[in-house]
Amino acid sequence: MDALSRDFFLFLSKNRGLNFMAKKWGKSIATGNIIGGIDFDSSIRHIKQLNQHGIQVTVDHLGEFVMDEQVARERTLECIRTIETIAAEKLQTQVSVKLTSLGLDISKDLVRTNMHEILEVASTHNILVTIDMENESRCEATLELFREFKKQYKHVGTVIQAYLYRSEADLDDLNELQPFIRLVKGAYKESAQVAHTEKEDIRENFKKLIRLQLESGNYTAIATHDDEMVKFTKEFVKEHGISKDQFEFQMLYGMRTKTQQDLKDEGYNVRIYMPYGDDWYGYFMRRLAEKPSNISFALKGLTQK
Template sequence: MQVNSRDFFLFLSKNKTLNRAAQSWGGGIASGKIVGGIDFPSSVKFIKELNEEGLSVTVDHLGEFVTSESVAKERTEECIQTIETIAAQKINSQVSLKLTSLGLDINDQLVYENMTKILDTAEKHQIMVTIDMEDEQRCQKTLDIFKDFKQSYNYISTVLQAYLYRTAKDIDDLNEYHPSLRLVKGAYKESADVAFPEKSDVDDNFKKIINMHLLNGNFTAIATHDDEIIEYTKRLVDKHNIPKNQFEFQMLYGMRTTTQKELVKDGYNMRVYIPYGQDWYGYFMRRLAERPANLAFVLKGMTKK
């Protein structure tokens, strides 16, 4: 049933008619509930509300798979402006981005030029930029780009996905860079040739890579809504006396808000992922595909006044 639910939500995420309809409705139905707003300025008030509750944030402009050089440059300038606004308003926020939005599928020179501009700004303001991981076919190229930039910039991190067979090896390969990594289960539809098809195997691998990266002494962001993974992490850091400033939990905006606040109350670092932009519908459906139980969290959050 879970496989069918996953496929169903992924199918809906790619439905162009529904995507267009969602954009015509505007972001009001989702703003302040599962996304910040239709642009970064309209999201700032929601970010500040989270900061006041002790929650850190990372923001991400929705949209990927850009095929136009001009659009990729627009996305780059928008990201730079977001970093400048975060610094100017002293917001406790980082930035996440997808390389496909900066021209990864167009040409290498373009994506390197755009990333350099963004990282120059981030370095100036000491604001972390996380390169989101996309589907498996773009994984190696994403990691190669990350390694190149990590040699010159401090404020850069990336993401590894527990459902891929390759990820434990990637942890080993990246260790020499002492990287800050966000570890996730993974949300794209992949074949059994490259990814664990069973949830139990994904969960086991998730625990394995959390253990590996933390014991390597590197900063680890554990991005999950899964209580079992959260409790596993708590036991692991207690057992090995890992300081709380070496890791953080991350969750999606509008989901498990009570748990987020409880983690902060218990002294853990908690970061909330807040996407913004017009393309909220596809994002929403992919999150439901990743974990259909998220539907309950979203409906609860969206019906609150």
């Protein structure tokens, strides 16, 4: 049933007609519930509300798989403007970027140039930029570029996906860089040749990655809505005497808000992933595919204030 639900929502995420309708008519429903807003400025008030409750944020301008160099340039400038606004507004906020939105599928030289500009500005303001992980076919190129950037810039991190077979080896390979890593389940449809497909196998690998990253002493973001993963992390850090300053829990904006605040009240670092932009539909469908139980949380977020 989980596999059928996952495939269904991934199918919906690629439906151009539904995506068009969502952009045209659904923005007012999504804004403040699923996304911060259609632009960064309209997201600021929602970020400030979270910051006032002691919860930090990472923002992401929605959109990926850009094949136009001018669009990739526009995405780069938008990211730079966002970083500068975060600094000016003194927001407790970081930034996430997808390399395909900055030109990865056009050329490595283009995405390298765009990322260097972003990281130069981010370094000036001491704001972390996390390079999101996309589908498996782009994983090696993403990690190769991350290694390159990490050797030059302090304020850059990346993402490792628990459903990929290669992830343990990737963590081991990156360890010498003492990286900031966001650990996630993974939200793209991948074949059984490269990824675990059974829920319990993914959970076990997720736990293994949490152990490895925390034992390495590197700062870790555990991005999950799964109560079992949260419980495992709490028990593991307590058993091994790992400081709460070495990791954070990350959850999605508009989902599990009570759990987010409960974790903060228990003394854990909590960060909310808040996307913005009009390309919200595909993102939302992938989140439902990633964890079908998100449906109930999403509906509550859309219907309750």
